[in-house]
């Protein structure tokens with residue numbers, strides 16, 4: 179059955195959306211680590227999420243790119259179902275039939291020798307940091323206990339105590355110290371500042387090729403190549419956190435591909451689990467990941483049969499290039515359709531592939547208010563850092579669905595601007 183935007187989002191749904199209360203539930207037993215938008219999802223299919231009252235919402239967040247292939251992708255569901263029946267966990271104390279196949283698929287996609295399978299993104303970042311330090315001591319010859327890692331301002335690499343210690347977001351780090359030493363922060367996008375921070379003890383540079391949480395911040399095309407050169411000249415590893423930017427989102431398999439940069443280590447997560455299971459990975463060459471010996475790192479669930487099976491199917495989807503191509507084509511459409519909103523409610527628009535950060539004119543509304551208004555119109559999106567709204571629909575979205583989603587944003591901005599003089 180071919181679903182059109184109209185069949186998915188009928189007029190009565192829209193009325194219902196408008197009527198719903200926007201107060202979060204009181205008496206919740208959840209610690210308040212989130213302030214969710216007032217949407218209670220019940221089921222989802224493709225790019226559409228249905229709430230407990232039967233209202234449909236266009237998913238323009240994709241669980242921060244973990245849902246790149248859409249809800250319930252048939253190939254991923256089939257793989258998961260089959261594996262659920264066969265076997266789900268044996269731990270790494272034993273080998274299992276899907277493990278080497280998964281590692282082969284992921285390393286081939288990345289063009290690397292070895293991988294460490296983990297679960298969440300933060301764990302994969304921690305893994306990469308451990309590897310970089312050990313590499314620095316054993317291969318580069320940095321004196322024990324002195325290894326440094328250079329990170330960028332505005333970074334988001336996860337929520338562990340070590341990782342939040344090198345965040346510059348006061349919410350992320352405030353109250354959680356003392357923090358692990360060994361990290362140096364330089365401005366994102368400034369390769370000269372990065373080079374100036376390199377010392378004989380520098381083990382690695384850890385960067386997002388595009389900063390997602392910061393609001394889809396895209397560095398100049400010369401930045402990553404310059405960082406690559408600095409790393410080569412000073413014998414420093416380049417660790418690319420592609421957890422959000424990788425696996426098709428930007429219109430390439432990896433965001434680094436756009437500027438012809440090959441990092442020493444790819445850090446993958448989010449979409450690797452197909453939106454079904456947490457699956458993350460650290461992928462690099464033997465010279466780097468080979469420093470890990472048995473007993474030095476691990477995870478009870480890392481490389482579990484279910485994650486391996488789903489992750490292998492995800493790589494299978496990416497191998498054709500179809501999703502990367504969709505992200506490029508639909509991204510061009512997204513850029514085109516957002517452009518007229520510049521100066522009409524939006525102060526800045528940043529787009530790479532099917533991924534946009536739009537800065538709302540703060541005199542009109544906060545990003546949160548825009549996202550609440552979008553939810554009332556049947557669109558799921560998420561604000562970040564005050565006035566920015568991030569748009570990252572599943573890569574399976576159809577052109578008319580994407581247009582409809584952007585129209586809702588345009589309507590929200592128009593209504594916020596109020597009944598002023600007609601805008602052209």
Ligand SMILES: *Cc1c(COP(=O)(O)O)cnc(C)c1O
Pocket residue numbers: 242297298299300301303334335336337386390391419420421422423447448
């Ligand atoms: C989401 C994200 C992480 C953390 O992943 P979790 O699975 O939430 O631990 C790390 N880095 C980047 C760039 C991310 O977007």
